[in-house]
Each structure stands twice: as structure tokens, then as C-alpha cells.
Amino acid sequence: GDSVTQMEGPVTLSEEAFLTINCTYTATGYPSLFWYVQYPGEGLQLLLKATKADDKGSNKGFEATYRKETTSFHLEKGSVQVSDSAVYFCALSGGSNYKLTFGKGTLLTVNP
Amino acid sequence: DAMVIQNPRYQVTQFGKPVTLSCSQTLNHNVMYWYQQKSSQAPKLLFHYYDKDFNNEADTPDNFQSRRPNTSFCFLDIRSPGLGDAAMYLCATSRVGGDQETQYFGPGTRLLVL
Numbered sequence: 001g002d003s004v005t006q007m008e009g010p011v012t013l014s015e016e017a018f019l020t021i022n023c024t025y026t027a028t029g030y031p032s033l034f035w036y037v038q039y040p041g042e043g044l045q046l047l048l049k050a051t052k053a054d055d056k057g058s059n060k061g062f063e064a065t066y067r068k069e070t071t072s073f074h075l076e077k078g079s080v081q082v083s084d085s086a087v088y089f090c091a092l093s094g095g096s097n098y099k100l101t102f103g104k105g106t107l108l109t110v111n112p
Numbered sequence: 113d114a115m116v117i118q119n120p121r122y123q124v125t126q127f128g129k130p131v132t133l134s135c136s137q138t139l140n141h142n143v144m145y146w147y148q149q150k151s152s153q154a155p156k157l158l159f160h161y162y163d164k165d166f167n168n169e170a171d172t173p174d175n176f177q178s179r180r181p182n183t184s185f186c187f188l189d190i191r192s193p194g195l196g197d198a199a200m201y202l203c204a205t206s207r208v209g210g211d212q213e214t215q216y217f218g219p220g221t222r223l224l225v226l
Binding site: 032034036041042043044045046049051089093098099100102103104105107 | 116118143152153154155157160162202204206208213214215216217218219220222
């Protein structure tokens, strides 16, 4: 079955540091890939997505590129802010069952 | 703004006392989902509606039920909450036929069972 493996946290960075959160997947066919962010006590917000190989999703300074050859969708940001502190979930959706398969989540803490 | 709304944001119930959580959406999406999320874990899908068709996950306990009276509203009923049902409950929606694979989440309802 489909699965998502993402970098285990927690990740602690200083403000303005470079962020990478690794995500790899296993899926049949050609899934769509997503990053969701969850701030404390809140629901999940869609951060970015990519629907086919070599697509780059971007939003709020975050980027991720759909790499079919390495089955990866790593999240990057050049300069993190304290307000980026949250849990980040990598997820995929494939086939016709409308379901999301999530990674376990990565807690990011950014210190001033 | 089009959105997914969940009420209440916090719900306290007693062990064994039925509770209903509410979700509404103004996105006009035809699929609505309910997830359970426990601390430091990924959301776990309980069930979803595709229009009026109900789709239960194989491992969802019978204690959890759902109703979707119309396109905009969906309810999660917990018939006899146990201490292990304390969690964040997330509603999400998606649209088949358009951007069908993207799910949009509400803010969640945090359930506490005393």
C-alpha cells in the first residue's frame, strides 16, 4: 500500500536558518503530493502541493519539488521565522479513493 | 471567504454520554471527511461521504457514526465516548471532478472526556 516517510523531529533552528524536511513516498501510479502545516491547537492548512513529476510547489517562501526518480518531496525554506514554528505533514493522494496518506509529522521550533 | 467550519472548537463530555460534533462548509465540495488526531500523531481517517454515499474505514469503531443531511453539513456522533476517544477531530472537504485530490481542513474540535 501507499506510505509516506518523513524526517523525524523535533527540528530546532535559529531564525533565518535554512530548513529542509525530508519526505519520501511509496505509491502505485502517480500520486499527488502535499505539505500541510499545523499550528498549535489548529487544524491542518495546505501549505503547497505538486501533482506531477518535476512540478515545484511553493507558498510563503516554502518550496518542494516532486522527484519521481527518487520518490521524494522534500520541503525547503531559505530563511525560517519564529512564526514558522509548527508541525509539518507530508502527504500523498493517489487513485480514485480520495484518501490522503500522511507521514508522521515533523515538529519545527524556530528560536529568535 | 469559502471555508470549513467546525463547532464547537472545544467540547467536554462525560464518559458514556453521547456527543455530536458539527462541520459545515461553504466550498460546495461533494466529499466530506472526518479524522481523529491524537497528540503527536498524524490524522487518522474515520470515514467520508461522497455526496450521500457513506464510506467507513475498516478499523473505525462502531461507536463512531456520521450523518450528512445536506451538501453543507456533516456530523460526527460518538455514541458512548470512552477516555480513549479524547482527541482532536478534524473535518475536511474535497471536490471530485475539479481539484479532487486536495483536501481542505477545518480548525478542529478538541474533545475532552471526563
